[in-house]
Every structure is written in C-alpha cells, then in structure tokens.
Amino acid sequence: MGRRHPPRRASGKTDNSSSQLRIIGGQWRGRKVEFVTVDGLRPTPDRVRETLFNWIQTGLPGAQCLDLFAGSGALGLEALSRRAESVTFVDLNTITTNQLKRNLQTLKSQNSEVIQADVLQWLEQRQTDMEQRYDIVFMDPPFRQGLVAPCCELLERHNLLADNAIIYVETESELTHLEVPAHWHEHRKKQAGQVTYRLFMREG
Numbered sequence: 001m002g003r004r005h006p007p008r009r010a011s012g013k014t015d016n017s018s019s020q021l022r023i024i025g026g027q028w029r030g031r032k033v034e035f036v037t038v039d040g041l042r043p044t045p046d047r048v049r050e051t052l053f054n055w056i057q058t059g060l061p062g063a064q065c066l067d068l069f070a071g072s073g074a075l076g077l078e079a080l081s082r083r084a085e086s087v088t089f090v091d092l093n094t095i096t097t098n099q100l101k102r103n104l105q106t107l108k109s110q111n112s113e114v115i116q117a118d119v120l121q122w123l124e125q126r127q128t129d130m131e132q133r134y135d136i137v138f139m140d141p142p143f144r145q146g147l148v149a150p151c152c153e154l155l156e157r158h159n160l161l162a163d164n165a166i167i168y169v170e171t172e173s174e175l176t177h178l179e180v181p182a183h184w185h186e187h188r189k190k191q192a193g194q195v196t197y198r199l200f201m202r203e204g
Helices: 046-059 074-081 094-106 119-124 148-157
Strands: 002-004 014-022 032-038 041-043 064-068 086-091 112-116 134-139 161-172 184-192 195-202
Touching (some): 046 074, 046 134, 046 195, 064 074, 086 094
Parallel strands (some): 064 086
Antiparallel strands (some): 002 041, 014 032
C-alpha cells in the first residue's frame, strides 16, 4: 500500500521525478526505496504504518499477504521486511508497478509477485477453491469510487481468504459505514486526517 489519497486515482501522469519511501521495521528497517511521482499517489504515512503493524505483528511471520491497489507497495514491503512469507502486489498503474519491481530487485526479495492489472478484474478471474488463500490483505482503493464492497465480495466468492484472515482497509474519513461480509468483525479503527483505517478479523 503505497497509497492513493485525494484526488486518489493515479492517472498515469508523472513529472519524471521520484520520492523516497522509508521502511520502518524488520530486516530492511531504515532502507529507502524510490517511487515515481504519479498524480494522487503517496505512501501511507509512517505513523499509520507503525500503528497498523503493531496491530498485526503477531500474525505476520509466515503469512501469505495480498496488497490490493498497491501503489508504491509501502504496506507489502513493510510486511516482507517483517517476515511475511510472501506478498502479491496488484495495481493497475504500469509506472508504479514497474518501479515496485525494481525496488523488490534492489531489496533482493524472492518471495513476492507484482501484477499489473485492474484489481476487480483480477479478483473476478481467480479460480474458486483453486487459488492461494491469503492470511493478510491490505486494501487501499481510490477514494470515493465504491470499490471496497465489491473487493470484499470477490475475496469471499472466490475463497481467497484463510479461515482467520486479517483484512486492513483504508478509506476516506467521510465513509462511516463499510459493507463487509457478516463474519468480518471490526477489530481496530483509527483516523488520521482525511483517512480512516480499519482492521477486520475474519471468522472462518
């Protein structure tokens, strides 16, 4: 989840410059990687990442993770640094996915996959009961496009979640109610400026 915040939707425009993302914990703690300056894209702030990974630290070692709308990959990279078994990154933007691939090569990560695709289409094309099941999902869709509910529904329909999966969702703050499956229980919730972030625990 290098993430998109208002105006949220990465248009593919770039000013050919780059910024840096600092990994804040784990084996790559303090390492900096670059991400291309694309409209509407910036990583989840350090303080939000620190809070999130404090919440999920006991579930990370050995976890199979999925980073949807990955952007700069800030959340997936942090998970890999903290001993997640693997991370699958999915994002539509070619510029950001190419940079993410370069960053993973720089970090010598061998247990990750970067997929350049529309997230909803990619989820829809998964083969039910024949795919990897994920222990942790990071979901930070473009704001105000109603993408959370269909993503959640597709994750369940195609049986992509482990029985006791953890799902992190980041949205605009004015979205006060999320439509999630009935057996997902909101475990944590915080607000940082214009962003609200929630952690759901799935009961298998």
